[in-house]
Amino acid sequence: MSPESNKRPNRERRAPKKATAAYLERAALFYLERYAASADSLRRVLMRKVHRSTEAHGSDPAEGAAAVEALIARFLNAGLLDDGLYARGQAVSLGRRGNSERAIRLKLRQRGVAEPDIAQALTARREESDDPELAAALAYARRRRLGPYRTDPTARTEARMKDLAALARRGFTPALCKRVIDTDDLEELWDETRGGV
Numbered sequence: 001m002s003p004e005s006n007k008r009p010n011r012e013r014r015a016p017k018k019a020t021a022a023y024l025e026r027a028a029l030f031y032l033e034r035y036a037a038s039a040d041s042l043r044r045v046l047m048r049k050v051h052r053s054t055e056a057h058g059s060d061p062a063e064g065a066a067a068v069e070a071l072i073a074r075f076l077n078a079g080l081l082d083d084g085l086y087a088r089g090q091a092v093s094l095g096r097r098g099n100s101e102r103a104i105r106l107k108l109r110q111r112g113v114a115e116p117d118i119a120q121a122l123t124a125r126r127e128e129s130d131d132p133e134l135a136a137a138l139a140y141a142r143r144r145r146l147g148p149y150r151t152d153p154t155a156r157t158e159a160r161m162k163d164l165a166a167l168a169r170r171g172f173t174p175a176l177c178k179r180v181i182d183t184d185d186l187e188e189l190w191d192e193t194r195g196g197v
Contacts, residue, residue, distance in 0.1 A: 019053035021067045028071055032080060036089060039072050039081045040112020046071070087113045087121035095125050095132055098140025100171030135193035137172050137180045147181035 017023055024046055031037065031045055050064030075081040087108055094104045101122055108118045129135045142149050146163040150156040156163075160181060167177040183189055 015056045016049065016052040018057050018059060019050045019064045019067070021071070024049065024064075024067055024071055028075065032075075036086055037081070038083050038086050038111045038113050039076060042075075042081065043068060043072055043112075083113050084117045084120060087117040088124045091118075091121035091125040092128060095128075095136045096139060098136050098143055098170065100136055101125075101133060102171035106171075129193050131193050133172065133176060134180070134189060137167055137170075137176055138186070138189060138193070140167065140170055141180050148183050148186050 027049055028042060028046060031042060037045075046068045047065065050059075050061060050068060053059050053064065054061045072081065090108060090111075091104050094107060095101075099107070104122065104125070105118055108121065109115075113121075125132050141147050141163070144166060145151075146166055147156065147160070150159065150163075163181045164174075164177045167180060168174065172180075180189065
């Protein structure tokens with residue numbers, strides 16, 4: 001079998017559907033069923049559909065933008081979109097995956113979440129753990145096998161600066177990076193995040 005016969009035949013791309021109000025609503029509901037979204041991120045998804053529709057069908061982009069804004073307002077009023085709730089969920093989730101408060105704040109801003117909602121989300125995150133920054137740094141070190149999570153003690157010594165840099169790039173302070181990478185007692189550090197329990 002030749003390499004050419006393994007290739008899929010070139011298929012024509014289907015033209016995008018016309019961005020009517022009904023189509024945009026179906027697309028928004030489908031998106032929200034699959035993904036957590038802020039109002040701004042849903043707006044961006046829908047506006048991409050409007051722009052594709054404008055290029056393919058010559059529809060009015062202003063009319064599409066107005067339909068998107070009306071839909072977003074309706075979803076906010078109905079509670080289908082809630083930036084505060086979205087921000088709280090993302091802050092906790094991102095923290096558990098090893099993101100610092102600085103990184104979480106940046107990611108939420110990029111997703112169009114307003115500063116008051118970000119502040120409330122970070123406050124909720126602080127209530128989840130006695131030291132959420134330490135917990136996040138430890139989670140990241142464990143996930144990436146940095147510092148005390150390296151299995152070879154020789155490799156740990158040789159990779160110390162590299163491991164410190166990896167944590168620092170995640171937005172953790174230099175003191176916290178050193179504390180995590182140089183620790184010999186992981187249990188004690190994890191206990192601090194749980195209030196010594």
